[in-house]
Amino acid sequence: MRKPVAAIAVVCGLTLAGCQTVALPSLNLNSVAALNTVYGIQNAFGVAVNSANAYRALPLCRTGTGPGVANICAKRSVIERLQAAMRKARLAVNNLVALQKAYPSVDITNALAAARSALNVVQHILASGA
Amino acid sequence: MVTAAEVSAGLAAAETIVNAIIKVAPAIERGVVSSIPYVQAIAGLIGGKNATAEEIDAVLARINAEVDLFLSPLPPDDGSTTT
Numbered sequence: 001m002r003k004p005v006a007a008i009a010v011v012c013g014l015t016l017a018g019c020q021t022v023a024l025p026s027l028n029l030n031s032v033a034a035l036n037t038v039y040g041i042q043n044a045f046g047v048a049v050n051s052a053n054a055y056r057a058l059p060l061c062r063t064g065t066g067p068g069v070a071n072i073c074a075k076r077s078v079i080e081r082l083q084a085a086m087r088k089a090r091l092a093v094n095n096l097v098a099l100q101k102a103y104p105s106v107d108i109t110n111a112l113a114a115a116r117s118a119l120n121v122v123q124h125i126l127a128s129g130a
Numbered sequence: 131m132v133t134a135a136e137v138s139a140g141l142a143a144a145e146t147i148v149n150a151i152i153k154v155a156p157a158i159e160r161g162v163v164s165s166i167p168y169v170q171a172i173a174g175l176i177g178g179k180n181a182t183a184e185e186i187d188a189v190l191a192r193i194n195a196e197v198d199l200f201l202s203p204l205p206p207d208d209g210s211t212t213t
Binding site: 032035036038039040042043044045046047049050051052053054055056057058059060061062063064065066069070071072075076077079080082083086087090093094097100101 | 143146147150151153154157158160161162164165167168169171172175180181182183185186187189190192193194196197199200201204205207209210211212213
């Protein structure tokens with residue numbers, strides 16, 4: 001009596017397992033949201049990079065002087081700090097995009113937090129140079 | 131009562147400021163103009179447009195090129211721009 005019951009259970013289990021592997025055709029809302037999130041942070045980074053390039057294009061401040069209304073200049077020390085922060089931000093944003101591309105439905109929260117954090121550092125340094 | 135000398139000094143200061151701004155205006159303008167596509171993309175997202183994988187690839191390539199430009203070495207410091 002036990003053998004037929006076990007056999008039925010196995011058959012039913014296999015059937016259910018089979019059903020679970022069938023991919024239902026549907027819009028992956030997680031992927032759409034992830035794409036938008038990645039694209040948003042990329043473009044925020046793009047604005048920051050262009051601000052940094054505009055800052056870098058200013059004449060360097062003379063030693064002992066600082067930027068002011070009559071002395072619009074960029075501090076070498078700020079540019080050097082920005083370069084270090086920019087390297088990290090680029091790595092974080094590239095990692096975020098690579099993760100999203102390789103695993104479209106995976107949770108990107110951690111990579112996103114890393115990119116946001118790196119971008120925040122860039123923005124703070126930019127603000128300090130103004 | 132403001133004296134003529136004070137007015138002249140004020141005008142000279144204003145001229146210095148305007149000259150400083152004119153000198154760097156092209157750099158600032160370039161920065162603003164090249165930021166426009168990014169700002170437009172953000173506005174599109176806010177407006178409900180969904181991003182595509184192709185757009186993400188294109189923006190990443192552009193950003194990486196712009197970062198390369200920023201990371202190029204500064205001219206060596208001869209002591210006059212140490213600040």
